[in-house]
Structure formats: structure tokens, C-alpha cells
Amino acid sequence: MKKHKFITRSRPIFATIALVSFTAVIAQAQGGSSSSSQSSKAQQVQLSGRSQGGASVSVQQSGSSSTSSSVNTINSTVQVQGNYAGSINAPMDGTGPVDLTFAQAIQLGLHYNLGGIASDASSRQLRAQRLSALSNLLPNIYATLAESAAKTDLQTSGISSSTFSSGSVGGGLSIPAVVGPYHYYSLEGNLSEQLSLTDLHNLKSANAAHAAAVLNMRDTREFVIVAVGGSYLRVLASIALVESQEVQVQYAQASYQQTAAQLQSGTKAEIDADKSLVELQTEQQRLSSQKGDLIKQKMQLARIIGINPGRDLHLAEKLSTDIPVSDGADASIGYALKHRVDLQAAGQQLQAAEEAYRASKSEYLPSFAVSGYYGLQGTNPNKGAGVFSASATLTVPIFNSGKTKSDVQQADAAVMQRKAEATDQRGVVEDDVRSALVDLQVASHQVQVAQSNRTLAKSTLQQSLDRYAAGVTNSVEVVQSQETLASAEHDYISSLYSLNLSKISLARAMGNAEETIPDMLKGN
Numbered sequence: 001m002k003k004h005k006f007i008t009r010s011r012p013i014f015a016t017i018a019l020v021s022f023t024a025v026i027a028q029a030q031g032g033s034s035s036s037s038q039s040s041k042a043q044q045v046q047l048s049g050r051s052q053g054g055a056s057v058s059v060q061q062s063g064s065s066s067t068s069s070s071v072n073t074i075n076s077t078v079q080v081q082g083n084y085a086g087s088i089n090a091p092m093d094g095t096g097p098v099d100l101t102f103a104q105a106i107q108l109g110l111h112y113n114l115g116g117i118a119s120d121a122s123s124r125q126l127r128a129q130r131l132s133a134l135s136n137l138l139p140n141i142y143a144t145l146a147e148s149a150a151k152t153d154l155q156t157s158g159i160s161s162s163t164f165s166s167g168s169v170g171g172g173l174s175i176p177a178v179v180g181p182y183h184y185y186s187l188e189g190n191l192s193e194q195l196s197l198t199d200l201h202n203l204k205s206a207n208a209a210h211a212a213a214v215l216n217m218r219d220t221r222e223f224v225i226v227a228v229g230g231s232y233l234r235v236l237a238s239i240a241l242v243e244s245q246e247v248q249v250q251y252a253q254a255s256y257q258q259t260a261a262q263l264q265s266g267t268k269a270e271i272d273a274d275k276s277l278v279e280l281q282t283e284q285q286r287l288s289s290q291k292g293d294l295i296k297q298k299m300q301l302a303r304i305i306g307i308n309p310g311r312d313l314h315l316a317e318k319l320s321t322d323i324p325v326s327d328g329a330d331a332s333i334g335y336a337l338k339h340r341v342d343l344q345a346a347g348q349q350l351q352a353a354e355e356a357y358r359a360s361k362s363e364y365l366p367s368f369a370v371s372g373y374y375g376l377q378g379t380n381p382n383k384g385a386g387v388f389s390a391s392a393t394l395t396v397p398i399f400n401s402g403k404t405k406s407d408v409q410q411a412d413a414a415v416m417q418r419k420a421e422a423t424d425q426r427g428v429v430e431d432d433v434r435s436a437l438v439d440l441q442v443a444s445h446q447v448q449v450a451q452s453n454r455t456l457a458k459s460t461l462q463q464s465l466d467r468y469a470a471g472v473t474n475s476v477e478v479v480q481s482q483e484t485l486a487s488a489e490h491d492y493i494s495s496l497y498s499l500n501l502s503k504i505s506l507a508r509a510m511g512n513a514e515e516t517i518p519d520m521l522k523g524n
Helices: 002-030 102-112 114-135 197-265 270-305 329-339 341-364 403-469 475-510 513-519
Strands: 057-062 074-081 098-100 140-153 178-195 313-315 367-380 381-393
Touching: 057 102, 057 114, 057 197, 057 403, 057 475, 074 197, 102 114, 102 270, 102 475, 102 513, 114 197, 140 341, 197 270, 197 475, 270 313, 270 341, 270 367, 270 475, 329 403, 329 475, 341 403, 381 475, 403 475, 475 513
Parallel strands: 098 313
Antiparallel strands: 057 074, 140 178, 178 367, 367 381
């Protein structure tokens, strides 16, 4: 009798154990939110904060060692490479010539040059990375609606009748080997959040990187202005050279006609006529070559600003002869250090690296995570019970095979590199300003000298023509005078081009290119 009572009371206990085990299996089948803690990792930055691309715009001015020039002029060139040399097509109607002012060309370049477009895309990409870093600090909230069906083999979970056999107690509990099929519905709202200093410093690093990208985009606009402005000035110089060469052809033509007439009258020898003809054909060859260069330079300018290279360009201005007054090296350098955006961008790049270093150091610290869900579950949509789960996890790093140490050393190397680059950039700014001031001073002086030589060469040629007509001299003196005038004209145009290019270079060096360069040729 006592044994029978013991078995009767024991079976509900075994049934409860079986129910709990079965419930655990069902819960495992149903899934639900589970909290998993994974430590945040520092987002490393590139070793260098400077642009690694091949796109560049540079103004180069160097002294000429040529002895054929009337003065020792400086050679000025604008080198435009990579994305700055390309563009997307600007929406322009018609197929005829395009009238283009200096300011209009710059505006077209700012809108359609490929360098500016690539810089804007880079800024957008870094903005997206900033949003990604921000999302790691915000909670992740989502809802799930599910209908599930299952059939469970309890034996695979270690549950069977033999597990709950009565043994010495003299009884047993019958448990089915397979449960189901069964189905249920669930509607849940889920939330998870992880808090760590690593994610916070990752966000600060991304903010600084995005700020640097915005500054670099402004710096890119200045490069575009220099590329467009320098190319526009180069076309103006080529136009002036063509016009000057046309005058030289006219001089040579007049000289040849005069010599040919004198040959017919018997006052000049045939050798004089031949020399005049050679000089005429030489000047015509130079004119043909310069016209070809002008066409190609117009095509290059059109490519930079988004105009079809097949359309001719009519430039509205001419090279300026105004000589600016400099504020002095110290004042100009001080202004540049305050306004050069590439220097400010270098500071932001350094800040991004420092925050990445702090993020790496924070990997040694604990992180905290919470997760959970609340919802309804039931065998049909009209009937269900409220269910929930909540968990909080504190993760304390103990050993990760040196991964954190590796991240710290990598971030520290980036800080050292970018700190050196930020320091060097100040030297770059000062060197740019001083070099631009020297080029401006030299070009200003050479314009004055070239103008004087140009006037003297014209007077000399006229005297030679008069002496030749009077029979006092031969054609050699006339040819030499023509060559001297051609050289003086070339020197004058080159000096004007160098002067205007020096203005652009100085504006870029001081960081105010966008404010001053577009109006540089107004009134010319």
C-alpha cells in the first residue's frame, strides 16, 4: 500500500520533468531572440592621409637657358593629369562655336570636371561610412511575424521512456518517441543594443574622416580652377602667338615682294630674293605649327570643362597686363596658413587617426550588451499568449591571441605618419607661397623688359627695311631684324602668360583661388 502511494505521487513529478524537457525542445525549435555578445573592433585608417591617386594639377615655372630669346624668360606650364583632364558632357545646345569668358569656363569646370565629381563621390562614400559607424551605437529594433510547423524526435534530445523508468520504485512513465507534427504563430518585437567605447571612438574617427573629405572637396575645387584657368590662359597665349606670327608673315611677305620687285628692276641680286623667300616660307611654317598647337589646346580646354572637343571656342578676354602689388611674404604666408583647406584637411586626417588609436586601445575594455523580445505566440492567430525574453551581457576581454595589440600598433603607426604629414604640410604651404611670390616678381620684371625689347625690335626692323630699300644694306640685315622682332614678340607673350599664371599660382598658394581667380581677367 505504501509502495503504491509512492508511485502515484512520483508520476506527476516525472511528468513535470518530461514536460519541462519537452518545453525546452519546443523552445529550441521555435527559436526566438538570443543574445550573443561579440566585442567591437576598431576601424583602422589608412597609413597616409594624403591622396594616393594619379590625378594632379601643377604649375611649373623654370628659367630658360635658350640663347635665341631676346631676354632670358621663364618657361611656364600647367600640367593637368588624371581625372582633372577629363569631364562629363555639359548640356549645351547647338554644334557651332562657343563664346566663352574666363569666369564661364571656370564655372563649367566646377560643375562638369571629372576631378570634382570624383572628389564628391569620395565624400559621399565617407559620409556613408560615418553613418555605418553611427549605427553601431544605436539600438537595432525590428519585428518578426512567423508561422512555424515542426515534428520533433525526443530521443535525439535524450528523452525516452527508459529515461523515466521507475526502476526500484516499481513504476514507469510512457513518453512518445516523436512529438508532432505541430504548428504555431508568433509576432514579436525585438531589440538589441551594444555599448562600447570602441564604437564611440570609431564614430569620432569617421566624423573626422568625413570632415577631411569635405575639406578635400573644397581643395579639389581650387585644383579644378587652377586647371581650367591655366588652360584658358594657355589658349590665350597661343592665340596671341598666332596673331603675332601672322604679323611676322606679313612682314616677310612685304620684304619678299619688295626684293622680288627690285630683282625684276635689276637693282637686287637673285640671292637676296631667295633669302627673302626662305624667310617667308619659314615664317609660314611657324604659323602653320602654331595654329595646330592652338587647335589642340582648345580641344584640351574643352575636355576639361565638359564641352565637345569638336566645337570651336571663342575666348572673350585677352591676357592681362596688370602687375599686382604683393603684401609681402610674411603676411601672405600667415594668410595661407589660416585659409589653406588642405592644411585643415591634414589636421582632420590626424584627428581621425588618433580616434582610431583610441578605438584600438578601447578593445582592452569591457563592453555591455542588452537584447530581448516581447510578443505573442499561439497555435492560431486568434489565440495567443504573451511571451518575452530579456538578457544583459557584460563582456570582459581576457585573451584574444594578440589581436588587440596588433590593432593598437597599426593605429599608432598611422598616427605617427599622419602627424608627420600634417607638420610637413605647413612647410608645403609656406614653400608654395614663397615660390609663387618669386615667380610673380620675376614675371612682372620680365614683362617690362620684354615690352621694351618689343618696341626696340619693331623700330630696328623698320630701320632695316628703310636701309634695304635705300640700298644701304642687304637682305641679311632685314632677315635678322625680322628674327629679332619675332623673338621679342614671343618673349613678350610668354612673359604675359607667366605673369597671369603667377597670379593663379599665388591665389592657389594662399588658399583663395575660388574667390579671386574667376574675376582676374575682367576688363581685358
